[in-house]
Amino acid sequence: MPPRPATPSPRSSAAPGGTAAPARRSRSRSSNARVLLRLALVAAGMVGGLSLLGLIWPKPDPGLENQGDRSVSDLAKPPNRPITVLVIGVDADQLGQAxxxxxxxxxxxxxxxLLLxxxxxxxxxxxxxxxxxxVKLPGRPGLQSLGSLYRTGGAALTADAARELVGLPRQEPHRYLVLSRGALRSLVxxxxxxxxxxxxxxxxxDKRQGLTIDIQSGLQRLKGTQVEHLLRYRSPDSPLQSRLSSQEAVIRSLLNELSQSSRVEMLPPLVQKLRGQVQSNLTPTEVLSLMAAVLKPDQAVAFAVVPLEPPRDAPAGADLRELAKSAPRPLWPEPSGPAAPAGS
Structure with a gap:
């Protein structure tokens, strides 16, 4: 079974005393094998989904590539159905660092x-x-944070947990994108x-991290390193909310910047240049297709956050937060209104 968000009152998973040690080791090996098998199946599902999504993304028109059009919709056609993308921002400066x-x-x-x-x-x-x-990972004792699943099983396990948490269909998220702090700086x-x-x-x-954040309040333009610092900063009064608010502000600013008509011609080379700094199953054509859908004038953006219970006063695992009892179901409803066009 995939990892599940922790219930408000998790039960202890401690094993019995020393006489059962061989059995525990046998069960541990069996559980680890099941986890590895599940990861392989998830990865296979992601790869298999690529061919199915070929029916959703129209083939690009090669005649548009060098025409110098100033509309992103002329660079690629938008997808014919809603597409879900999991964006994973990791806390390493570059992907693959030890x-x-x-x-x-x-x-x-x-x-x-972020799920888009x-x-x-x-x-x-x-x-x-x-x-x-x-979250509780099958075959593993105790709880761990959703963010730590990337360290455990990479994008596949993280996508699996997101699907289970939100209640997405089995084929979603359709795509994933992993970017490092260095990739974020390069983009900005x-x-x-x-x-x-x-x-x-x-x-x-923080001397241990070699990190110094110094950003003044008020309207301003920030370079890549400053945007990284903005996203890393956590207010002492509301650490989680301050980070989420910064994420929303940066996403809105990015969309606004990329949607400028003066940026259109730089989008294809920008996508190609950043490709080597990210990990994704999105092709460059698919990235431009998604841009064609979201970089339209007056594009509406709806933000939501998975609600959590207040932090507990416990030294062990103090950073872990449980899913709020009042969390709506479904956690992420699709928008109401007219259905997306079917297209071909």
Whole structure:
């Protein structure tokens, strides 16, 4: 079974005493084998989904590639059906690094998790999945954070957990995109800067990470490293909410920047340039197709957050948060209104 979000009152999973040690080791090996088998099946499902999605994305018109059109819709056609993409922002400077040089140190964790639903003819839906959400991985003792699943099983396991948590169909999320902090900086610097409007001054220093954040409040344009610092900053009063608010502000600014008519001609080379800095099963053509759907004038964007219970006063696992008892079902409803066009 896939990982599940922790219930509000998780039961203890402690094993009996020492006489059962051989049996525990046997069960552990069996559980690990089941986990590996499930990961292989998830990965196979992702690969198999590529051919099916060929029916959703229209084939690009090669005659448009060098015409210098100033509309993103002329670079690629939007998909014919809603497409769900899982965006995983990891806390490493580059993908594949042995250590993330973050806190706590070690292999990369997911520092930001976003589900995007691109609706042709409808709003772009963004669902933030807090990395601190507690989940129970089958075959593993105790709880762990949703963000740590990337360290355990990469994009496949993280997508599996997101699907289970949100209640998505088996074939979703259709695509995934993993980007490092370095990739984020490169994206912003290729655009020159992003306009943001922090409502408070952000100051923080951590010598262990070599991190110094110093961002003033007010409307301003930030370079890549400053945008990274904006997203990493956590307010002492509301650490989770401050990060989620910064994520929303940066996404809105990115969409606004990319939708400018002066940016259209740079989009294909930008996608190609960043391709080597990310991990994804999106092709460049599919990226442009999604851009054609979301970079339209007056494109509506609907943000939502998976609600969590307040943090518990417990030293062990203090960062873990449980799914709120009041969480709506479904967690991420599709938008009401006219259905997306079928197309061909």
């Amino acid at each position: 250590t993330n040089k973050a806190a706590p140190p070690g292999p990369a964790n997911a520092d930001a998790l 639903r691109v609706n042709p003819g409808g709003p772009l839906q963004v669902l933030a999945l807090p990395p601190s959400l507690a 610097d290729e655009l020159g800067s992003l306009e943001v409007n922090p409502n408070a001054t952000m100051k923080y220093r």
